[in-house]
Amino acid sequence: MHQHEPGDVLARRYVLLERIASGGTSVLWRARDTALERLVAVKVLQEERELARREARTTARLEHPDAIEVYDYGETVTARGRVAAYVVMRLLDGVPLAERLSAGPLPWREAAATAARIARVLEAAHRQGIVHRDVSAENVLLTGSGPKLLDFGIAAPIGDPDDQRGTPPYVSPERLAGAPVHPAVDVYALGVLLFEMVTGAPPYPETTWEELEGARRTRPCPRAAGVPGELAALCQRCLDPSPARRPTAGDVALRLAAALRRAAVRRRLRYGLAVLALAPVAGTALWLGPRAAEQPPLDPGAAEQAPHVPVGPSSAVAEPQPQETAAGLPAAAPLVSSSPRYSFAARPLPHALDRFHDELSAGAAAGRIRADAALDLRQTMAHVTSRGGVAEVRRKLGDRLREGAVEPGLRGDLDALLAEIAAALG
Structure with a gap:
C-alpha cells in the first residue's frame, strides 16, 4: 500500500503531484519544489533507508551529463507513522530503453551511439571508484538530449564484497561465483545491453540465478548477428567470461565512436561518388537544354559533324530530383x-x-x-x-x-x- 498521496508535502518543500512509477519498496513521484519553483522527481523508499542514502551520495559525487542529477536527500514520517527516505532528482522526460526494445531491436548505429554514451558514464564512475552494478535496459532512459543512466541504488565501491547482484541477465559470471565488485562487472552488463539493443534480446534471457548459471554452463555465448563484424567482436569481448580479458568502459566508448565514424565516412564516400557520377550528366543536360530548343533537329547522318561541347567546372549543375525510399x-x-x-x-x-x-x-x-x-x-x-x-x-x-x-x-x-x-x- 502506498504511504503517500498526491498533495502530500515532504520536508515542507516538495509537493507530490503524481506517481510516475512504483516497484518493490520505492515509488517515483513527479513533484514541485516550492522553494525553487521547479518540477523534480522524488523517489520515496518505505524501507531500505540506507540504500536511499547511499544512492543519493553516490550519484551526487558523479558529475556527468548523462547520469541523473541528485538535488537533495531526506527522511520523513508518513501518515502511518513510519519513517521513509526520499531522494530528489532532476525530472527527465523520456522512454525507458526496455520499453523501446519491446518494439524490436535498434538500428546498429543507434545502439552503438547509445552504448557509447552509457560507457562514458561508467568510465566516469569507475574513475571515482564507483561500480553501478545494475546496468540494464530498465535503467537507461531515452530522452530528447540522449540516453541517461539511472538508479545508482546498489552502486558500490570497487572491491566491495557485498552480494547485491542486480538484474539476472546482466550479471557477470564472476558475480554469481561471489567475486568482489569490480568495473569489469559493469562492462559485462554493457555488453549484454549492446547485444540486446542490436538483436532484441539478451544473450542469456534467463530470469533466475539457477537458470542463468545452467544456461552459461551448457551453451556458449551467442554472437550478435546482422551487425558489422567489429561491433559483434567488441560485444563478444565485453561478454568474455574472464573479467581480465574485458575492455575498460573507456575503451568500449572509444571503439564504438571509431566504428560510427568509419561507418559515416563509408556512407558519405558512397553518396559522394554517386553524386559525382551524376553531376556531369546533369550539367550537360542543363547546358545543352536551352540551345537544343533553338536548333533544328540534327540529321542522323550529320551526327559526326556535330561540334563537341566541353563541360567544365564553371558549367551549371542541375539539382537532381529526389528519389523515393522504400518508406x-x-x-x-x-x-x-x-x-x-x-x-x-x-x-x-x-x-x-x-x-x-x-x-x-x-x-x-x-x-x-x-x-x-x-x-x-x-x-x-x-x-x-x-x-x-x-x-x-x-x-x-x-x-x-x-x-x-x-x-x-x-x-x-x-x-x-x-x-x-x-x-x-x-
Missing part, C-alpha cells in the same frame, strides 16, 4: 543545391545534412517517426539557407516530439545534427 519518403537530399549559398561550384552542403536525411529515412522505416512528420521536416529542411531556417526546423522537431510523432531518442540525434548544420552556416 515512401524522398531520399536523402543531394550534396548539391540550387541555392547560391550552397552551389556545387562554391561549396558542398555540410555532411551533417546528409546524415540528417539518412536518420529521417531510417527512423520512418523503423516506425520511430511518423511518415508525415518526416516528410514535413524534410520539406522544411529543403528551403534552409540560414541559421534561422535551422532554428525553424528545430522548433518543428520539438512540436513533433510533444505530439508523440517522433521518439525522444531520435529527436536527440536529429537535434545534434541540426546543431552541426547551424554551426556550418556560420
